[in-house]
Amino acid sequence: MIRLGKPALLRIGLIVGSVALLEIASQAGWIDPVSFIPPSEMFVAALQILSQGQYARDIWLTLSSAAAAIVLAVIVGFLGGLLLARLPRLRRVVDPLLMSWYAVPIFVFYPMLIVIFGLNRWPLIALGFLFSIVAMAVNTLNGVERIPAVQIRTARTLRMGAVRTTLKVRLPASLPFVFTGVKLTIVYSFIAIIGGEFLLSGAGFGYQIAFAYNNFDNPTMYGLMLLLLVFVGTLNMILHTIEHRLYQRRVMKEAV
Amino acid sequence: MKSTTGTTLNMQTILQSRKDAAVQRRLDVAMLILGMLALWVALSAWLGVHALPYPWTTFQRLAQLLGDPDFYRHVEETGKAFAAALLLAVVGGTAVGILLGVRRLAGDVMEPVLIAVYSVPKISLYPIILLIFGLGISAKIAFGVIHGIIPIVLFTMTAVRNIRPVFLRCIRVHRLGAWPAAWQVLIPAAIPEVVAGLRIGFALTLLGTLLGEMFASQRGLGHLLMMAIERHDVSLIMALAVMLFAFATFASVLMLKWDRHLRKGWQREA
Numbered sequence: 001m002i003r004l005g006k007p008a009l010l011r012i013g014l015i016v017g018s019v020a021l022l023e024i025a026s027q028a029g030w031i032d033p034v035s036f037i038p039p040s041e042m043f044v045a046a047l048q049i050l051s052q053g054q055y056a057r058d059i060w061l062t063l064s065s066a067a068a069a070i071v072l073a074v075i076v077g078f079l080g081g082l083l084l085a086r087l088p089r090l091r092r093v094v095d096p097l098l099m100s101w102y103a104v105p106i107f108v109f110y111p112m113l114i115v116i117f118g119l120n121r122w123p124l125i126a127l128g129f130l131f132s133i134v135a136m137a138v139n140t141l142n143g144v145e146r147i148p149a150v151q152i153r154t155a156r157t158l159r160m161g162a163v164r165t166t167l168k169v170r171l172p173a174s175l176p177f178v179f180t181g182v183k184l185t186i187v188y189s190f191i192a193i194i195g196g197e198f199l200l201s202g203a204g205f206g207y208q209i210a211f212a213y214n215n216f217d218n219p220t221m222y223g224l225m226l227l228l229l230v231f232v233g234t235l236n237m238i239l240h241t242i243e244h245r246l247y248q249r250r251v252m253k254e255a256v
Numbered sequence: 257m258k259s260t261t262g263t264t265l266n267m268q269t270i271l272q273s274r275k276d277a278a279v280q281r282r283l284d285v286a287m288l289i290l291g292m293l294a295l296w297v298a299l300s301a302w303l304g305v306h307a308l309p310y311p312w313t314t315f316q317r318l319a320q321l322l323g324d325p326d327f328y329r330h331v332e333e334t335g336k337a338f339a340a341a342l343l344l345a346v347v348g349g350t351a352v353g354i355l356l357g358v359r360r361l362a363g364d365v366m367e368p369v370l371i372a373v374y375s376v377p378k379i380s381l382y383p384i385i386l387l388i389f390g391l392g393i394s395a396k397i398a399f400g401v402i403h404g405i406i407p408i409v410l411f412t413m414t415a416v417r418n419i420r421p422v423f424l425r426c427i428r429v430h431r432l433g434a435w436p437a438a439w440q441v442l443i444p445a446a447i448p449e450v451v452a453g454l455r456i457g458f459a460l461t462l463l464g465t466l467l468g469e470m471f472a473s474q475r476g477l478g479h480l481l482m483m484a485i486e487r488h489d490v491s492l493i494m495a496l497a498v499m500l501f502a503f504a505t506f507a508s509v510l511m512l513k514w515d516r517h518l519r520k521g522w523q524r525e526a
């Protein structure tokens with residue numbers, strides 16, 4: 001049996017309570033029924049969407065695009081972080097760029113990406129990639145900087161090559177920080193891809209939400225939103241748990 | 257005597273190295289700008305002007321835009337929405353952050369919820385905000401606040417939790433009420449962290465406001481961007497992107513300086 005702490009129990013209570021309050025408020029007509037439907041109806045709509053499978057293609061498109069963007073951003077961002085750690089001069093120069101990266105709505109580059117990649121899923125993948133790569137690189141850099149010098153010296157004493165040092169020493173030693181980067185990459189890729197679909201694209205999960213909104217199709221819109229929230233919430237919880245464990249293991253190791 | 261000359265010499269080297277660092281920093285900025293321009297020209301040449309116009313075309317377009325009185329109506333609309341959203345995010349975020357920092361249990365309960373909200377693609381929830389606030393500036397403001405407030409809350413909360421216990425004892429010794437305690441001890445002590453959160457919150461509030469204007473809006477820079485995207489007016493897109501990027505970078509650098517300044521003052525006192 002899993003034992004939950006007091007904060008976790010209170011949190012569950014808070015969420016259940018607010019959902020119940022919303023349910024009562026919308027059933028009793030305190031909230032405008034045109035703008036908000038009761039959570040129970042949202043749940044029914046979400047189940048219908050899942051069982052009828054009419055959005056299966058859009059869900060698949062969004063997931064596959066996100067997966068491609070995540071894989072690319074993790075690999076390139078990790079290598080970029082290593083490179084920046086190697087070249088402190090370059091790092092100092094690009095630092096302001098890395099810091100203001102997230103202030104520009106990356107979606108504005110979508111039309112150019114269409115010209116470059118053509119009218120397919122690649123512009124969206126590029127959007128997710130561009131939006132998340134900086135988080136990956138910065139966190140990798142952060143982790144690599146904390147590798148104890150003695151470990152790198154050991155690798156050199158053992159005459160390990162660059163690739164083996166990276167895979168066997170640098171990556172494991174900076175793993176918790178690199179994982180934080182991976183977590184943010186996943187979150188940011190989804191934000192960029194679903195945002196891009198919502199604003200600009202003609203297919204995918206985000207697009208279907210915008211389409212339902214434009215058609216005043218509230219049950220579908222809220223059903224899709226609920227599915228998205230549950231999906232992102234679950235994903236986030238899993239990532240958070242793994243991250244927590246990695247940091248704890250590191251702390252324990254350092255204590256030993 | 258000997259030691260005095262030694263100190264003067266030492267002072268001189270310190271001053272010299274500081275000067276060198278300043279020169280170095282300016283050189284770094286120049287290199288960054290030149291490097292980005294070089295990359296831009298190379299990309300334009302490679303991809304073609306229909307995908308990415310050259311920097312000079314973009315700057316020409318930007319100059320033309322800045323001379324157009326119509327453009328300032330959009331800037332004003334976005335500026336108003338952004339300023340209101342930022343004010344609400346900073347005041348609200350700091351207040352909630354202090355509250356959650358002081359009440360440990362409340363903080364423990366809310367922190368994961370806030371992080372989860374932070375990671376949701378909020379743009380897909382924009383229709384709800386539109387339905388609640390209606391079309392217009394209030395929906396944009398609300399969307400900007402939702403984006404910007406969370407990092408400010410999280411940073412403030414962490415800062416208040418990590419306040420040196422002696423300050424908290426001071427509050428108790430002086431029997432300060434909730435307001436004086438917040439105004440005179442908690443906020444000043446947490447300010448460096450709040451500024452760090454503000455830097456992220458600033459960027460995200462701008463992003464949120466612009467995103468709000470890109471969907472179902474008739475005015476503002478976001479709307480202008482959306483029109484440019486629909487018409488495939490690449491030079492307008494680039495001109496606006498450069499302007500926004502310059503503004504965001506400028507603000508970010510200023511706040512970083514403020515942050516460093518505050519931290520320095522902190523160390524001196526500590």
